[in-house]
Amino acid sequence: MFLFLILLAIAMAAVSGLPGFVLRRSAGGCERLAAAGMVGAACAGLAGAAGGMLGLGRDALAFRWPAIGGGSVGLDALSAFFLVPIFLIGGLGPIYGLGYWPHRRHPANGRRLRFFWGMLVAGMALLVIARHAMIFLLGWELMALSAFFLVSTEDHHPASRQAGWIYLIATHVSTLVLFALFAVWRHVTGTFAMEPAAPQALGQGVTNLCMGLAWVGFGVKAGVMPLHFWLPGAHANAPSHVSAIMSGVVIKTGIYGMVRWFALLPDAAPAWGALVLLLGVLSGVLGVVFAIGQHDLKRLLAYHSVENIGIILMGLGVALLGRAMQRPEWVTLGFGACLFHVWNHSMFKPLLFFCAGAVTQAARTRQMDRLGGLATRMPWTAVFFLVGAVAICGLPPLNGFVSEWLLYLGLLKGATDTAGGAFAALIGVPALAMIGALALACFVKVAGAVFLGAPRTRSAGTAREVALCERVPMAVLAVGCVGVGVWPSVVAPALDAATGCWLQGTGLDAMPLARAVPLGVIPLLALMLVACVALIVWRLRCRTAVAAPRRSLTWDCGYARPDARMQYTAGSFARTLVLLFRGVLRPAEHRPQVETLFPGPTHAHSHVDEAVLDRVLVPAGRKIEGAFAWFHRFHRGLTQHYVLYVLAVLLVFLCTLFPFRHMVSVWLKQ
Amino acid sequence: MSNLLNSLLVMVLMLNLFALGTSRIASVIRTVAMQGALLGTLPLVLHGHLSGGALLIAALTITLKGVVIPGMMNRALRDVKIKREVEPLIGFQASVILGALATVCALLFAGRLPLAAAHAGTLVVPTAIATVLTGFILLITRFKALTQVMGYLVLENGIFIFGMLLVQAMPLVVELGVLLDLFVAIFVTCIIVNHINQAFSSLDTRRLASLKE
Numbered sequence: 069m070f071l072f073l074i075l076l077a078i079a080m081a082a083v084s085g086l087p088g089f090v091l092r093r094s095a096g097g098c099e100r101l102a103a104a105g106m107v108g109a110a111c112a113g114l115a116g117a118a119g120g121m122l123g124l125g126r127d128a129l130a131f132r133w134p135a136i137g138g139g140s141v142g143l144d145a146l147s148a149f150f151l152v153p154i155f156l157i158g159g160l161g162p163i164y165g166l167g168y169w170p171h172r173r174h175p176a177n178g179r180r181l182r183f184f185w186g187m188l189v190a191g192m193a194l195l196v197i198a199r200h201a202m203i204f205l206l207g208w209e210l211m212a213l214s215a216f217f218l219v220s221t222e223d224h225h226p227a228s229r230q231a232g233w234i235y236l237i238a239t240h241v242s243t244l245v246l247f248a249l250f251a252v253w254r255h256v257t258g259t260f261a262m263e264p265a266a267p268q269a270l271g272q273g274v275t276n277l278c279m280g281l282a283w284v285g286f287g288v289k290a291g292v293m294p295l296h297f298w299l300p301g302a303h304a305n306a307p308s309h310v311s312a313i314m315s316g317v318v319i320k321t322g323i324y325g326m327v328r329w330f331a332l333l334p335d336a337a338p339a340w341g342a343l344v345l346l347l348g349v350l351s352g353v354l355g356v357v358f359a360i361g362q363h364d365l366k367r368l369l370a371y372h373s374v375e376n377i378g379i380i381l382m383g384l385g386v387a388l389l390g391r392a393m394q395r396p397e398w399v400t401l402g403f404g405a406c407l408f409h410v411w412n413h414s415m416f417k418p419l420l421f422f423c424a425g426a427v428t429q430a431a432r433t434r435q436m437d438r439l440g441g442l443a444t445r446m447p448w449t450a451v452f453f454l455v456g457a458v459a460i461c462g463l464p465p466l467n468g469f470v471s472e473w474l475l476y477l478g479l480l481k482g483a484t485d486t487a488g489g490a491f492a493a494l495i496g497v498p499a500l501a502m503i504g505a506l507a508l509a510c511f512v513k514v515a516g517a518v519f520l521g522a523p524r525t526r527s528a529g530t531a532r533e534v535a536l537c538e539r540v541p542m543a544v545l546a547v548g549c550v551g552v553g554v555w556p557s558v559v560a561p562a563l564d565a566a567t568g569c570w571l572q573g574t575g576l577d578a579m580p581l582a583r584a585v586p587l588g589v590i591p592l593l594a595l596m597l598v599a600c601v602a603l604i605v606w607r608l609r610c611r612t613a614v615a616a617p618r619r620s621l622t623w624d625c626g627y628a629r630p631d632a633r634m635q636y637t638a639g640s641f642a643r644t645l646v647l648l649f650r651g652v653l654r655p656a657e658h659r660p661q662v663e664t665l666f667p668g669p670t671h672a673h674s675h676v677d678e679a680v681l682d683r684v685l686v687p688a689g690r691k692i693e694g695a696f697a698w699f700h701r702f703h704r705g706l707t708q709h710y711v712l713y714v715l716a717v718l719l720v721f722l723c724t725l726f727p728f729r730h731m732v733s734v735w736l737k738q
Numbered sequence: 739m740s741n742l743l744n745s746l747l748v749m750v751l752m753l754n755l756f757a758l759g760t761s762r763i764a765s766v767i768r769t770v771a772m773q774g775a776l777l778g779t780l781p782l783v784l785h786g787h788l789s790g791g792a793l794l795i796a797a798l799t800i801t802l803k804g805v806v807i808p809g810m811m812n813r814a815l816r817d818v819k820i821k822r823e824v825e826p827l828i829g830f831q832a833s834v835i836l837g838a839l840a841t842v843c844a845l846l847f848a849g850r851l852p853l854a855a856a857h858a859g860t861l862v863v864p865t866a867i868a869t870v871l872t873g874f875i876l877l878i879t880r881f882k883a884l885t886q887v888m889g890y891l892v893l894e895n896g897i898f899i900f901g902m903l904l905v906q907a908m909p910l911v912v913e914l915g916v917l918l919d920l921f922v923a924i925f926v927t928c929i930i931v932n933h934i935n936q937a938f939s940s941l942d943t944r945r946l947a948s949l950k951e
Contacts, residue, residue: 704947705946705947705948705949706943706944706947707877707886707943707946708827708877708878708879708880708881708943711874711877711878712878714874715871715874715878722847725851731850
């Protein structure tokens with residue numbers, strides 16, 4: 069029953085963009101129709117997911133498809149858990165798009181964008197409910213290709229095209245690895261069905277192979293640190309609501325893939341847990357460090373996705389360790405943190421991208437050093453951005469705090485239990501603390517540069533608040549961030565159900581989250597915190613009321629005639645941290661030398677390369693290209709030559725048919 | 739029956755050489771049309787009796803290869819206002835000699851092949867190989883887009899002759915599919931020829947190399 073709701077939602081999402089192609093090009097009604105279709109799909113999908121999470125009827129549906137040996141889809145708590153962000157953002161995005169990407173301003177690519185948006189949501193929902201590797205792959209490719217077209221929506225910009233191609237290459241590498249994974253799976257289990265293997269059925273070698281393939285294949289999509297190279301460009305160059313769904317939901321399908329396939333392999337060694345934890349730490353720390361070095365608002369947010377994927381993977385690592393070492397409490401805390409952070413990140417990151425889109429739309433630039441002073445011009449956006457920023461930094465009382473708190477508890481629980489756990493905690497806890505602190509620094513920089521101070525350019529000075537239909541999705545997500553953060557007990561049943569689902573087939577019983585952590589105290593703590601802040605604000609108000617303040621420019625530094633250009637820039641604010649991490653960031657700075665007494669105007673700029681793409685992949689590609697330069701002699705672009713090559717190969721093969729030896733022997737006899 | 743078949747196939751071989759030897763594009767088109775029409779009668783001759791499928795293939799082949807495609811090509815030729823292939827990679831006499839060599843090789847080679855008894859006495863296999871090779875020679879040595887299409891057509895004719903050996907084993911729908919593919923390919927190419935002519939002011943396919951990355 070609930071599965072049929074999900075299937076209905078998938079069908080609605082898939083066709084929501086079609087009317088735009090049928091109706092007249094000038095008709096603006098098709099965008100409202102598409103948005104209405106997506107909202108309807110989202111409502112049906114969320115209702116179905118809610119039913120699935122509550123376990124009202126465990127659904128599975130097998131159907132005949134002779135070509136792949138029969139397909140099946142199913143809805144369990146784990147699938148339902150991941151369906152929620154898919155349909156939430158899938159439904160909010162088109163509403164935002166009504167104001168951000170209206171048909172009248174983008175008549176050429178707007179229809180394409182709405183069509184592929186629907187296909188993207190349909191593909192993701194399909195892969196999440198798939199119980200057969202081929203159906204999974206079908207959804208996966210549908211998602212990958214729609215996302216490619218969405219990233220390259222503005223294909224008249226070379227940067228968009230390039231980001232699209234890099235994304236396409238990355239996603240196909242991931243699919244290729246998944247082919248290998250499914251082939252191995254089919255070979256050892258004899259079926260494409262995604263059912264958990266019996267304990268001790270596969271053997272350690274096969275388990276390790278499958279774990280490794282799943283890690284690489286899904287890791288590329290999730291954007292784990294060494295495999296994240298496609299992510300910053302794709303997120304930065306896509307339209308903002310596309311970045312929101314890419315960052316909030318699409319990369320989570322990589323996490324879903326990992327979670328699902330790790331559940332199918334119940335006897336993974338503890339070393340895999342440690343490895344996932346370590347790579348999560350790497351991803352988290354380096355993600356936030358690279359975020360600090362960025363000047364582009366959306367690129368910075370993209371690196372924060374890498375960071376948050378790292379946090380999610382740290383939770384998964386703890387859960388894997390707990391599963392391998394038979395510690396239900398670690399599993400509950402680690403897996404709870406992992407899944408809870410999946411939800412949280414899929415709320416605050418789209419919120420931040422929506423805000424970034426609003427800023428980009430209003431001020432027509434993504435460069436933070438060309439913005440400034442937007443808090444007074446776009447108060448709603450500024451407030452929503454602040455909510456998102458506080459959430460992503462993991463500060464109480466918002467939702468990011470709760471999931472990171474669960475992760476801290478899981479790591480510390482391990483430390484008090486065993487020596488191995490202590491080692492995990494020794495690496496994980498300081499890393500998590502460092503991630504939190506650096507994220508805070510990073511968002512202080514963003515909020516300060518973009519929303520505070522004085523506008524640095526004319527377009528930032530003339531920015532206006534965005535339309536209501538853009539603020540409504542932001543408001544929904546902001547309310548969600550606050551609500552879940554203040555009252556996390558509502559999420560606990562969903563987390564428990566998903567954890568139980570993940571542990572099926574291991575013989576380990578899930579422990580309820582409420583027994584492992586006192587979630588009930590969170591609302592009280594939040595209330596106290598809010599009360600404290602209110603008190604401090606009130607006290608400050610009282611004090612400043614006595615001495616009437618003199619209004620002046622922020623950061624005027626005591627100059628007689630301050631100018632907007634005297635402000636701290638985002639780059640200068642972050643410079644200390646960037647230099648601290650210059651070993652990994654390797655910032656390129658161009659600073660002009662001031663030599664004369666009355667120097668002319670000059671420019672300074674700094675730049676941080678993408679670590680993997682710009683420093684490893686592109687040089688390696690150049691080397692390979694250079695090594696094969698001689699091949700250009702055969703590759704002239706002339707059809708005639710290519711036909712000649714075909715003929716030559718054909719003749720060579722024909723010659724192998726020719727009975728030369730027989731002829732020679734006959735000739736010799738004569 | 740075998741005599742009729744073999745004399746048809748000899749005519750096909752001669753048309754091959756004629757297509758190689760002429761520089762006027764219009765007469766290449768006419769030659770290939772004639773070859774196509776001749777091939778259309780093959781299914782009727784090859785198997786002795788008249789079945790519905792063979793009749794359908796014969797009728798469709800003659801219509802498409804003998805009438806429709808040459809018509810389209812002639813029209814494209816008229817639109818782009820050229821008459822001759824001016825500078826082939828190797829001269830016309832040399833092409834003919836090469837084609838003759840290819841025919842001889844095909845005859846020698848087919849004699850050595852372990853063929854089914856029913857096909858051993860006929861010229862079907864050597865003609866097929868020779869026609870395919872002629873198609874290749876046309877494709878490699880000519881530069882105008884239209885003559886390239888002719889080369890492709892001759893190549894396809896060779897494959898068609900091979901297919902005749904299997905006409906009973908192959909479902910009708912495959913044959914029809916091949917004919918449809920051919921028709922669409924030529925149709926599209928005729929449109930492209932016009933566009934190449936407009937964009938490059940020439941039909942020389944070597945100019946297309948500038949599109950290479």
